[in-house]
Amino acid sequence: MPNKKAIITGSGGLIGSECVRVLHDSGWDVVGLDNDMRRQFFGEAGTTRPVVQDLRDTLPRYRHLDLDIRDRQAIRELFEAERPDFVIHTAAQPSHDKAASIPYEDFDVNAGGTMNLLVAARDYCPEAPFCFTSTNKVYGDRPNFLPLVEHEKRYDYANGLDGIDETMSIDACLHSVFGASKVAADIMCQEFGRYFNMPVGIFRGGCLTGPQHAAVELHGYLTYIVVCAITGKPYIIRGYKGKQVRDQIHSRDVASLFLEFYRQPRCGEVYNLGGGRSNSISILETIDLLAGLGFKLQYDYDETHRTGDHICYISDLTKVRTHFPAWKPERDLPAIVDEIILQHVGR
Numbered sequence: 001m002p003n004k005k006a007i008i009t010g011s012g013g014l015i016g017s018e019c020v021r022v023l024h025d026s027g028w029d030v031v032g033l034d035n036d037m038r039r040q041f042f043g044e045a046g047t048t049r050p051v052v053q054d055l056r057d058t059l060p061r062y063r064h065l066d067l068d069i070r071d072r073q074a075i076r077e078l079f080e081a082e083r084p085d086f087v088i089h090t091a092a093q094p095s096h097d098k099a100a101s102i103p104y105e106d107f108d109v110n111a112g113g114t115m116n117l118l119v120a121a122r123d124y125c126p127e128a129p130f131c132f133t134s135t136n137k138v139y140g141d142r143p144n145f146l147p148l149v150e151h152e153k154r155y156d157y158a159n160g161l162d163g164i165d166e167t168m169s170i171d172a173c174l175h176s177v178f179g180a181s182k183v184a185a186d187i188m189c190q191e192f193g194r195y196f197n198m199p200v201g202i203f204r205g206g207c208l209t210g211p212q213h214a215a216v217e218l219h220g221y222l223t224y225i226v227v228c229a230i231t232g233k234p235y236i237i238r239g240y241k242g243k244q245v246r247d248q249i250h251s252r253d254v255a256s257l258f259l260e261f262y263r264q265p266r267c268g269e270v271y272n273l274g275g276g277r278s279n280s281i282s283i284l285e286t287i288d289l290l291a292g293l294g295f296k297l298q299y300d301y302d303e304t305h306r307t308g309d310h311i312c313y314i315s316d317l318t319k320v321r322t323h324f325p326a327w328k329p330e331r332d333l334p335a336i337v338d339e340i341i342l343q344h345v346g347r
């Protein structure tokens with residue numbers, strides 16, 4: 001029996017590279033697409049070339065293609081030639097803040113690139129499960145309208161709400177240009193699931209993190225703040241008194257969930273995906289955690305919060321846990337932070 005074959009877009013990125021490793025470890029052949037556009041978005045610090053080189057050097061069944069997902073014809077030819085068993089689509093312009101200054105590129109990559117992949121998948125591998133990395137930014141700033149309570153170091157939901165589930169409206173709120181381009185892709189993925197009956201899963205990520213992130217100020221919050229604390233680089237807290245909350249999930253737990261989706265796919269299903277309440281942390285709490293580990297962050301406070309930024313976002317994981325009972329996130333917050341520190345102190 002030949003090995004199963006996956007196409008993974010954004011294979012040099014945080015989630016893409018982790019998916020490459022997890023699938024390769026599980027015996028898959030993997031074709032990865034990444035044109036290092038992250039470097040174009042964020043400059044040299046954002047390059048994912050070293051990660052790609054490492055995949056090429058260490059994984060014998062990994063094949064890299066320097067392909068741009070905006071290149072419709074090339075994507076069609078690739079899917080026609082490879083006819084993969086599984087598609088994981090993570091390539092993106094991933095920054096909420098960056099998108100406003102590069103709206104064409106943001107939309108062409110996030111919406112147009114996703115469309116190219118969906119149509120190619122429909123035409124050449126319609127049975128192949130297809131995982132799309134959407135974002136909690138599709139909910140725009142609607143989470144900010146939930147009643148909140150302010151604690152000493154964090155905001156939290158009032159009325160005992162555990163987290164945000166998939167029933168929250170994505171309509172009629174402020175999204176950012178990035179949030180809107182991801183809404184387009186998210187809805188189109190749902191449509192290919194429902195209209196064409198394709199096994200497409202839409203995963204609305206909270207804070208996805210891990211040591212492999214080529215973190216920059218505009219994307220990769222947890223790794224970036226840890227690196228600032230280690231290196232002494234000043235960090236700027238932007239608004240909300242530093243009490244804004246995010247739930248963190250390790251990239252390997254994301255990749256293992258995608259494998260579960262491969263085993264039990266559904267058509268056009270949407271999932272909120274993050275670390276959940278137990279892996280949630282505010283900026284002030286992150287600063288305390290790092291200080292406790294011996295890394296004192298130098299920081300300034302800017303009262304202006306990022307446009308449309310969430311005050312408190314914690315994913316309700318009930319649906320994902322119900323549909324995939326075999327899946328359990330394995331890395332808690334201290335383990336995630338330790339791993340990031342280890343990776344960067346060792347450099």
Ligand SMILES: NC(=O)c1ccc[n+]([C@@H]2O[C@H](COP(=O)([O-])OP(=O)(O)OC[C@H]3O[C@@H](n4cnc5c(N)ncnc54)[C@H](O)[C@@H]3O)[C@@H](O)[C@H]2O)c1
Nearest residue numbers: 010013014015035036037038048068069091092133205208
């Ligand atoms: N990291 C997070 O906190 C987070 C949160 C929610 C959603 N997401 C989503 O998850 C996905 C993966 O995020 P990530 O953190 O791994 O991002 P990343 O920036 O680390 O990886 C994306 C990769 O895609 C590549 N890429 C960009 N444009 C491309 C193009 N046109 N053609 C080919 N490759 C291209 C980049 O070079 C980069 O290596 C994205 O869709 C992102 O929107 C991420």
